[in-house]
Amino acid sequence: MLEIKELRAGYGEAEILKGISLTVKPGEIHGIMGPNGHGKSTMSKILIGHPAYTVTGGGVTFNGKNLLEMPPEKRALEGMFLAYQYPVEIPGVNNAEFLRMAYNEKRKHEKLEPVDPLDFDELLNAKMKFLNMDSRFKERAVNEGFSGGEKKKNEILQMALLEPKVAILDEIDSGLDIDALKVVAEGVNKLAGPGNSLLIITHYPRILQYIKPHHVHVLIRGNIVRSGGMDLAEELETTGYDSYLKGK
Amino acid sequence: MAGQDKKQDISELTKREYKYGFTTDIEADVLPKGLNEGTVRAIGAKKNEPDYMLEFRLAAYRQWLTMKHPDWAHLKIEPIDFQDITYYSAPKKQEKLQSIDEVPPEILKTFEKLGIPLMEQKRLSNVAVDAVFDSVSVATTHQKKLAKQGIIFCSISEALRTHPELVKKYLGSVVPITDNFYAALNSAVFSDGSFVYIPPDTKCPMELSTYFRINTEGAGQFERTLIICDKNSSVSYIEGCTAPSFDTRQLHAAIVELVALDNADIKYSTVQNWFAGDPETGKGGIYNFVVKRGKCLGVNSKISWTQIETGSAITWKYPSCVLVGDGSQGEFYSVALTTGHQQADTGTRMIHIGKNTRSVIISKGISADVASNAYRGLVKVASVAEGARNYTQCDSMLVGDKCSAHTFPYIEVGNENAQVEHEASTSKISEEQLLYFQQRGIGKEEAIRTILNGFCKDVFNQLPMEFAVEAQKLLALKLEHSVG
Ligand SMILES: Nc1ncnc2c1ncn2[C@@H]1O[C@H](COP(=O)(O)OP(=O)(O)OP(=O)(O)O)[C@@H](O)[C@H]1O
Ligand SMILES: [Mg+2]
Numbered sequence: 001m002l003e004i005k006e007l008r009a010g011y012g013e014a015e016i017l018k019g020i021s022l023t024v025k026p027g028e029i030h031g032i033m034g035p036n037g038h039g040k041s042t043m044s045k046i047l048i049g050h051p052a053y054t055v056t057g058g059g060v061t062f063n064g065k066n067l068l069e070m071p072p073e074k075r076a077l078e079g080m081f082l083a084y085q086y087p088v089e090i091p092g093v094n095n096a097e098f099l100r101m102a103y104n105e106k107r108k109h110e111k112l113e114p115v116d117p118l119d120f121d122e123l124l125n126a127k128m129k130f131l132n133m134d135s136r137f138k139e140r141a142v143n144e145g146f147s148g149g150e151k152k153k154n155e156i157l158q159m160a161l162l163e164p165k166v167a168i169l170d171e172i173d174s175g176l177d178i179d180a181l182k183v184v185a186e187g188v189n190k191l192a193g194p195g196n197s198l199l200i201i202t203h204y205p206r207i208l209q210y211i212k213p214h215h216v217h218v219l220i221r222g223n224i225v226r227s228g229g230m231d232l233a234e235e236l237e238t239t240g241y242d243s244y245l246k247g248k
Numbered sequence: 249m250a251g252q253d254k255k256q257d258i259s260e261l262t263k264r265e266y267k268y269g270f271t272t273d274i275e276a277d278v279l280p281k282g283l284n285e286g287t288v289r290a291i292g293a294k295k296n297e298p299d300y301m302l303e304f305r306l307a308a309y310r311q312w313l314t315m316k317h318p319d320w321a322h323l324k325i326e327p328i329d330f331q332d333i334t335y336y337s338a339p340k341k342q343e344k345l346q347s348i349d350e351v352p353p354e355i356l357k358t359f360e361k362l363g364i365p366l367m368e369q370k371r372l373s374n375v376a377v378d379a380v381f382d383s384v385s386v387a388t389t390h391q392k393k394l395a396k397q398g399i400i401f402c403s404i405s406e407a408l409r410t411h412p413e414l415v416k417k418y419l420g421s422v423v424p425i426t427d428n429f430y431a432a433l434n435s436a437v438f439s440d441g442s443f444v445y446i447p448p449d450t451k452c453p454m455e456l457s458t459y460f461r462i463n464t465e466g467a468g469q470f471e472r473t474l475i476i477c478d479k480n481s482s483v484s485y486i487e488g489c490t491a492p493s494f495d496t497r498q499l500h501a502a503i504v505e506l507v508a509l510d511n512a513d514i515k516y517s518t519v520q521n522w523f524a525g526d527p528e529t530g531k532g533g534i535y536n537f538v539v540k541r542g543k544c545l546g547v548n549s550k551i552s553w554t555q556i557e558t559g560s561a562i563t564w565k566y567p568s569c570v571l572v573g574d575g576s577q578g579e580f581y582s583v584a585l586t587t588g589h590q591q592a593d594t595g596t597r598m599i600h601i602g603k604n605t606r607s608v609i610i611s612k613g614i615s616a617d618v619a620s621n622a623y624r625g626l627v628k629v630a631s632v633a634e635g636a637r638n639y640t641q642c643d644s645m646l647v648g649d650k651c652s653a654h655t656f657p658y659i660e661v662g663n664e665n666a667q668v669e670h671e672a673s674t675s676k677i678s679e680e681q682l683l684y685f686q687q688r689g690i691g692k693e694e695a696i697r698t699i700l701n702g703f704c705k706d707v708f709n710q711l712p713m714e715f716a717v718e719a720q721k722l723l724a725l726k727l728e729h730s731v732g
Contacts (some may be wrong), residue, residue, distance in 0.1 A: 048687050072686035081687070089686040091675065092702025101698070102688035109689065141702070142684075158688060207724060 008057035018222035034219035083155035096138035146173030173207040185210030212232030308425035308435030337389025398447040407443035422505035423689035438472035451585035452483040471502035477512035510546030521559035527588040540567035544576030552579035571605035586619035595625035600636035616647035631662035
């Protein structure tokens with residue numbers, strides 16, 4: 001489904017990703033862990049087509065197509081979704097309208113009729129109820145003034161609506177309280193299925209106990225230095241990254 | 249009944265099926281370039297105006313001679329040679345282009361995107377069109393319908409002959425000839441414009457617009473508009489068009505005067521999209537210097553200005569309200585967009601004189617590329633204006649980092665009980681915001697449109713529905729090349 005090969009990329013002069021390779025098959029859940037500032041978010045931004053970063057080598061295929069050639073909105077419509085580590089605030093734009101716009105773009109892409117505001121409202125209410133979100137978040141501007149946890153929930157709400165093929169969750173668990181974490185994890189598990197894959201970037205094994213990954217990778221200095229299963233995540237919790245950082 | 253009629257009229261307006269071609273005389277007669285007392289007399293004579301009008305013009309001309317070109321605005325204006333302008337060339341005042349091929353390509357592109365029909369494109373870009381259309385009848389039908397209710401809607405040239413008592417009483421009563429340099433100039437040499445009178449106890453049954461006015465053609469350069477709304481009456485007037493107007497003349501110095509008597513309500517909406525000049529160099533664009541002012545003479549009267557300013561090389565105007573009547577209200581809602589090399593210095597003046605007068609100012613300035621955008625607003629409360637209140641909100645949005653936004657709020661409060669509130673903000677459309685939309689499958693253009701609509705919402709809400717939709721499209725279109 002998603003195949004990253006020897007990907008090199010960076011910001012300005014600095015090379016941040018130094019030849020990452022990763023294959024994600026349909027239905028697979030991958031956890032990605034690693035110290036601060038080593039390139040996890042950069043990888044997700046490259047995948048969604050952030051214009052500030054440049055790819056200098058390697059390639060990415062998504063459903064057999066060259067991902068790097070697609071503009072960001074095409075990638076999204078093809079089923080690539082990023083739940084942001086730091087969701088963007090958009091003042092003046094109503095959250096519910098934004099969600100409906102995104103939802104209808106997807107329907108248009110699938111050659112389906114757009115849903116009208118009333119039908120969409122019903123759908124939205126159901127999803128929000130499941131995520132334990134207050135309905136006033138419909139009326140507010142997109143992410144504006146949302147608390148850290150509220151922003152994360154709003155990301156998951158979008159994921160639930162758009163049902164992407166590959167969802168990258170960049171530290172979805174940071175900023176969530178214990179109950180919210182459970183709710184979000186349930187939301188994520190609802191999406192997980194034979195046709196959908198997940199890439200979960202995190203610092204804590206806890207979320208991986210709720211959303212069981214098939215593979216766990218350690219990303220150090222722009223490279224995946226070790227891969228394993230759930231036991232790797234637990235091992236890291238006790239050992240930290242010291243051994244990886246020393247051995248250059 | 250009236251409601252039905254109204255609906256139909258609006259849809260006619262928005263379909264823009266009417267065409268021009270109903271000017272009465274065909275002699276193409278032109279005065280030589282330059283301005284002196286002889287020119288002013290000649291204009292009066294050519295237009296066959298009554299004596300009182302000539303006196304008005306001459307007084308204005310003599311006033312103008314004593315005045316200097318103002319230099320206080322935040323604008324870079326090339327010196328204007330007032331002796332190099334033709335002040336009378338009727339009726340084919342503007343040089344006709346021979347075919348649509350002569351119209352600048354960026355204008356044609358915009359037409360296309362806005363879906364303006366070809367004939368209308370020609371009319372707007374001043375290409376000669378054969379007068380085979382139905383416009384005369386459309387216009388007269390409206391005039392007849394309006395006349396039944398005692399509403400007068402005609403060109404100002406016609407009004408000063410047919411309704412001298414109204415013109416004498418009100419022309420120059422809101423913007424006196426001594427007011428400023430361009431007011432004096434316009435008063436001396438104005439070509440034509442609209443005249444509206446709404447009699448007492450009458451709600452004008454349709455939106456009035458320059459489209460429906462006979463003899464619209466050639467009223468451009470020194471246009472003069474006078475709208476009088478009598479007791480307990482209301483009117484909504486729309487000026488302009490969302491398609492870009494192309495004109496070979498550079499200076500446009502118009503005057504609009506509004507008078508509201510007791511309990512009268514005037515709403516004046518403008519969408520201005522004159523040719524902005526070459527986007528790379530800024531050459532050739534229109535100087536849009538307009539004096540717009542309304543007087544709330546009567547008690548509880550109300551004047552509301554809404555403007556969407558997107559065109560012209562330089563926009564320099566302050567639609568204002570003088571709140572004389574007790575309990576009267578003034579409103580100013582503005583979106584001013586500057587891209588490329590455009591400059592704007594615009595805003596309003598709210599002058600509170602009557603008791604319990606209220607004013608609201610909502611200004612949204614959007615600046616992109618290397619453009620400059622200034623808001624300048626005065627709120628003045630006279631010492632006698634007990635209980636006056638003003639609310640001002642002034643927001644700027646920057647697109648890119650080479651453009652600029654400035655705000656110059658002036659507040660002069662002479663009454664200690666007055667409440668004057670001012671809020672201001674500056675924001676930016678960021679690459680990150682656009683990417684967030686795109687990540688959710690929404691294209692960049694749609695993203696820009698959505699963000700701008702959010703930013704301008706409070707102003708768009710004031711526009712007649714169809715106009716609001718077009719204004720939204722227009723804004724997004726103008727910014728298409730400026731973001732990302
Ligand atoms: N836009 C940018 N400008 C400058 N430096 C950048 C930019 N984006 C990323 N970097 C740098 O690239 C490196 C990798 O950053 P990245 O955000 O990918 O880290 P991360 O692994 O997600 O860290 P964390 O766990 O703290 O979220 C960091 O040193 C960061 O400062
Ligand atoms: Mg990160």
